[in-house]
Every structure is written in structure tokens, then in C-alpha cells.
Amino acid sequence: MQATDNVTLELQAPEHLGLETRTQFRQGAVALLEQMPERLGRLVIDLRTTKSVDSAGLGALMLVQRRASERRQVVVLKRPNDELRFLLVLTKLDDLFEVEAEAA
Numbered sequence: 001m002q003a004t005d006n007v008t009l010e011l012q013a014p015e016h017l018g019l020e021t022r023t024q025f026r027q028g029a030v031a032l033l034e035q036m037p038e039r040l041g042r043l044v045i046d047l048r049t050t051k052s053v054d055s056a057g058l059g060a061l062m063l064v065q066r067r068a069s070e071r072r073q074v075v076v077l078k079r080p081n082d083e084l085r086f087l088l089v090l091t092k093l094d095d096l097f098e099v100e101a102e103a104a
Contacts, residue, residue: 011032015049038073
């Protein structure tokens with residue numbers, strides 16, 4: 001691998017991202033971020049099967065984003081539902097993430 005190669009890893013978000021699933025989700029996401037080189041990592045969080053995200057789940061996404069930012073990596077939210085997209089806009093967090101509406 002060359003120093004200029006971007007590394008992309010993907011994580012499937014749980015069906016309900018919230019109080020009961022946030023810790024395991026966050027730990028898994030941070031572990032993936034740490035597997036990638038700084039400045040070149042891209043973590044794609046696949047949300048296509050995620051039906052709900054509560055405030056604890058939103059907090060977990062923010063913590064993952066903060067860790068990625070510290071490592072100069074990118075977090076991509078892949079196929080979030082309309083409710084989550086609205087929640088991100090409402091909380092002014094939509095600028096923190098790249099969003100992929102359709103499967104790439």
C-alpha cells in the first residue's frame with residue numbers, strides 16, 4: 001500500500017442505534033478507525049437497515065466523528081433514512097458527516 005492510498009472500511013449500524021447498542025457500536029467504529037492510517041481513512045457507516053436512532057445513538061455517531069476528526073479521517077453515513085437525515089439537519093450536525101443517499 002502506498003502512502004497516498006485511501007483506505008475505506010464499512011460498518012453495519014444496528015437496527016436500533018440507541019442506549020442499548022451505542023457502546024458496542026462506538027467501540028466497533030473506533031476500532032475500525034484505528035485500523036486505518038491517519039489522514040487516509042474513510043469509515044462508511046451503513047444505515048440502510050437502521051430503523052431508529054435516539055439521542056444516545058446520535059451521541060455515539062458524534063463521538064465516532066470526533067475520533068475520526070482527531071485522526072483526520074472521514075465518516076460517511078450511507079443510506080440514512082429520512083428521519084435521521086432530518087434529525088442531523090435539526091441538530092446542525094449534517095455538516096459533520098458525508099452522506100451517501102444511494103448505494104455506491
